[in-house]
Amino acid sequence: VGFTDGCNGYRVFDPEARRYSTVDNVYFYESFKHRIDALRHHDQRRALMKAGKVQPVQVDDWEDSNAQGVRNLFTNPDASEKENVAQEVESGVEATQMRPLDDDLAQEVLRSAEVLRPLRLLPIGKEAKWTKQDADFIAHARERDLFIIYVENPKSHGSASRLRYHRYSRASTLREALELGATTKDIQHDYRRGFIKFPSHESDLPGHVYNAVEVAADHGIHHILDDVARIITPKNYADYMLARAF
Numbered sequence: 609v610g611f612t613d614g615c616n617g618y619r620v621f622d623p624e625a626r627r628y629s630t631v632d633n634v635y636f637y638e639s640f641k642h643r644i645d646a647l648r649h650h651d652q653r654r655a656l657m658k659a660g661k662v663q664p665v666q667v668d669d670w671e672d673s674n675a676q677g678v679r680n681l682f683t684n685p686d687a688s689e690k691e692n693v694a695q696e697v698e699s700g701v702e703a704t705q706m707r708p709l710d711d712d713l714a715q716e717v718l719r720s721a722e723v724l725r726p727l728r729l730l731p732i733g734k735e736a737k738w739t740k741q742d743a744d745f746i747a748h749a750r751e752r753d754l755f756i757i758y759v760e761n762p763k764s765h766g767s768a769s770r771l772r773y774h775r776y777s778r779a780s781t782l783r784e785a786l787e788l789g790a791t792t793k794d795i796q797h798d799y800r801r802g803f804i805k806f807p808s809h810e811s812d813l814p815g816h817v818y819n820a821v822e823v824a825a826d827h828g829i830h831h832i833l834d835d836v837a838r839i840i841t842p843k844n845y846a847d848y849m850l851a852r853a854f
Contacts, residue, residue: 621815626729721832723748725806727813732802733762746782746799749806753781757805757827758798773798808832 609628612619617632656663726741736742749756758777763770772789779785782795798804802817807827810820824831830838 623815624731626731626734626815626817628729717832717835720752720754720809721836724809724832725811727811727815728802728817729815730802730817732759732817734801736800736802738796738800742799745809746795749809750782753783754806754809755780755827755829756782756785757807757823759803759805762801762803769794 609621610619611617612630615630617630618634619628619630620634621628653663723745725745726739728736730736748754756779758773758779761770761773761777763773772794776785776788776790776794779788779790785795786792795804805818805823807824807829809832810816810818810823812820812831812833820831821834824834
């Protein structure tokens with residue numbers, strides 16, 4: 609992905625461990641002809657064996673909750689460059705045609721789009737550090753009642769936290785989760801491990817554990833940045849920036 613300041617070698621990103629490192633020697637093997645996902649299969653079968661579960665004849669890669677995050681690092685091999693360009697042009701035409709002239713709505717969208725979920729490179733289930741950016745985003749999500757989705761119950765069987773998660777994970781906002789029995793510590797715990805999705809406000813940066821556009825589309829809504837493209841005019845943006853400045 610580039611170079612590390614003050615170091616010799618290449619800066620690389622491991623999509624499985626979701627970690628950056630600097631190495632001296634890199635082999636650029638670009639052929640996918642003979643590649644199989646044997647290592648992922650080995651890890652999944654080992655996990656099933658340790659859990660005492662029945663081994664399937666064929667392992668499904670897509671049962672891995674981090675599969676989307678790994679796939680998000682790469683372009684779609686089935687789409688030609690010509691098709692990608694056509695899709696971009698088509699989406700641009702659609703955005704122009706769908707743009708409403710509602711100043712109040714435009715201002716609200718711009719305020720909401722100011723804060724996106726911070727980039728998460730760690731896999732789902734691994735605890736991330738709690739930063740000021742995370743705290744600001746959670747406060748933003750609570751204030752604006754952002755739509756949320758919880759992942760399938762990851763808590764230990766028979767635990768009190770699993771029963772509590774089962775109850776509050778049906779919520780569609782953080783406010784509703786609190787009303788259903790979640791605590792602020794529960795929300796922070798689940799957020800730090802990637803158990804909560806924010807379909808309209810996931811990071812659009814490369815390598816983020818969730819694909820922002822796909823997560824939004826999967827739940828039948830637009831990502832907030834798509835709303836900005838559809839709704840905001842140069843005048844709306846200029847008015848908003850002037851209002852913030854003064």
